[in-house]
Amino acid sequence: MGAMTNVERAMSALRQMIFAGELTPGSDHLETELAERLGMSRTPVREAALMLQAQGLVEMRPRRGIRISPVSAQDMSDIYDILTELESLAAARAAEAGYSDTDLETLAKAIADMDAALDADDLRAWADADDRFHRELVRLGRNARLSMIVSVMRDQVRRARATTLFIRPKPAKSNADHRIVLQAIADGDVSRAHDTHHAHRRAARDMLVALLDKHQFHGL
Amino acid sequence: MGAMTNVERAMSALRQMIFAGELTPGSDHLETELAERLGMSRTPVREAALMLQAQGLVEMRPRRGIRISPVSAQDMSDIYDILTELESLAAARAAEAGYSDTDLETLAKAIADMDAALDADDLRAWADADDRFHRELVRLGRNARLSMIVSVMRDQVRRARATTLFIRPKPAKSNADHRIVLQAIADGDVSRAHDTHHAHRRAARDMLVALLDKHQFHGL
DNA sequence: GTATGCGTCTGTGTATACATTAATGGATGC
């Protein structure tokens, strides 16, 4: 379909299969098997797997096959710690940058969408808007490497969220924080943007980790 | 020479060539050329290059060859921002962990080595000990993903340091900060460990960026 | 019954061959 290379196709296909739970965490898959499944030779599959390995989504072990990396509660905690720091930094940098209201429209829209989704009790739409908010926030921080790292980390969280989204308490308070962060960025209030978002993420982490611990979650 | 695979050999060879300046930033190299130079076929070189690309050390562009990623002053600033946050987080976590003096020996040793190197006016030895200090600090933070990210970022800094090490002011004050961080970790003083290291890194960033700007450094 | 060693067999690591595609240069038209 397009000018896509097979490696790219393999990458997105594998990612999709992982996120959809079609390839379950902890399971092993031979290069040959995946190649056949994707209708290509081993070479592009192997190269895609190498890249996914660099992002921590899979592990390649000789003669064991490609293992879909399991994500433990400890891993989640580690990842949230990183997200907390880096997103807060992005929020601070965004506040420094002096964005206009127009620049911040996407953020505002995401917040509005989250409200709407909560009213409609549509958790999936909420998660989607929440994603957009955080992605845009990081983008406004204007640090390409940071954006990359955050997006890789978020990929890992995404797998767990399929599980947690429906057992966690409704994210009702969440948007109040988002609004404060947005306002702080608009006002150029660097430390307020940073600290508010930091506390927001920290709370999310504690909630999630408690949730995972409570549910005997030892690996996904 | 051991049970090393050619991909691993290619990885370390390429890394070494990059750090040694043998492959200069911004230069392009064909897969075939590198393969010949390393005495292997294109396959392992390509796979190694893909991994190095994931770490941001090279970029692979179709028909242009493998480009050694240039690092601009802006990049350095971005990277230091990330290092600042993540290392500070590690320092805080290390302080939380309640390490004994024995556990902290490696840190103490690195500080002592820096002092000795400064007395002997041996900048390379200082840089080496400084590296050890920061690496151990991050390790004590006990977050495997964080360690990985930081080590990738530090790789990028390493290239610039070859340039900056000898034009920057002598890092005389630096060790005072290191000592405070070590003491804070030993005391379990989380916020002191965090804030001191944060300020330390922030200062290093500002100094370095000013230095690079002053020297018309637009890409390495 | 357990441990040890060997042979087999499968999957990977690597080389190589080939198809594809984009950059390059020259020729042509204006």
Add this chain to the structure above:
DNA sequence: GCATCCATTAATGTATACACAGACGCATAC
């Protein structure tokens, strides 16, 4: 002289072939 188009060509993307090495099972010894 400049732009445009086409042919050429060289480097990549992918498939395939093959050697090697590690896992597994089986037999044998104790």
